[in-house]
Amino acid sequence: MKGMTIIVKKISQIICPVIFMFGLYIILHGHLTPGGGFAGGVIMAGAFILQILANGNILPDLRKEEEGLEFMESAAILGFLILAGLGLLFSGGVVFFANFLDKGELGKLISGGFIPIENVVVGAEVCAAIATIFIAMVVYKDEEKK
Amino acid sequence: MIIYILCFILFLVGLYGVVSKRNLIKIIIGIAIMEYSINLFLIMIGYIEGGTAPIITKGFEHAKFVDPLPQAMILTSIVIGLATTALLLAVAIRLYQKYGTFDINKIKDLKG
Amino acid sequence: MELYLIIILVLMILGSIYSLNATDLLSAVISYGIVGFGLVIAFLLLQAPDLAIVQVVVEVATLIIMIAAIKNTQSKIPKMEFKPKIAVYYAITLIAALVFILIFDRATGCLSQFGADTMRMAQPYIDGAQHTKSANLVTGVVLDFRAYDTLGEATVLFTAVIGVLTILRIKGKKDN
Structure with missing residues (x-):
């Protein structure tokens, strides 16, 4: 797959950070407004996809990026499990995923115990998964058997 | 009740695609359509006449909300649907590279 | 409200039928988009904004992945010529669909009417906002209540990604 013209590359460079920030906003406000880890993760993956579509497949770069994304996904799942285990530990071995942090006040940004942290972890996991799928579809599709 | 039946007709269209079409991409589209119709059906069961979206804001603490449980379950289901569709497409891409066609009848003939 | 939903559902059914009968794979994939984006509007009408956000992004990603899959392939589908045998097949399909619809009508007869207030099971989740302190009840x-399901979802997503990489990657990492 070839990249596009210089205009598209430049515009996508300008727009990608905005999309990424929007995804982060949706993740961090997931417990107050519509959205959350799943929606924000897919939006952040959209920023990656736009960048790859505009710049074409420069194979060595994409391979490195894919390795990083795989690490991010595995780390996110491990973090989710660690959170669950901490809940088990703090509740005295009774409840898996017990909400052990201070809950705060309803409607504030810092509230809901560890729900925002879980949102971040799920967002990282979904973002890495979908970006990896897209890279695999675009890059390894053209790989021929030697 | 007509709205449930229309939803089921959408499911049947997807089933028709899976059973009768010979092109791999169309079979995948049929599976995705079936999944969408099931998602819609479960959300419809949770809907309540005059209810608002299940988000608590100031002044609406005791409003009538729609059922949040089906929405939470379908939220995970949609993302899984994307991943499974991608897995099916990966199989289709490899089959195309090996046999040069998406037609499952021709793929069956070229076995071996 | 119900009328709008019926209009959108009819549009989705027509789009899916066209998508399955198109003679060109690209137009099949694009008219499949009608179903997904119609679903977005249906979710908005059914008061599910979380799902609408997720669905609109996932639909765009699905379309991009599908077009990436069918790019540079021979995408014309030969049209079936009409034979009397095919008319019989269509008749059998219609009869089977009617039977399915009758069974479905019987099976869903025990459900309450569309939009009826049946919150017996959901009331604890709605009161649960006082326990979790999360203003968005779906989150x-x-x-919180069903985090174990989310863990399962993450596992399924991870498995699907590993499956895609295993199928598509021919060369191992050490070879290059």
């Missing part, structure tokens, strides 16, 4: 259910 509260996904990440």
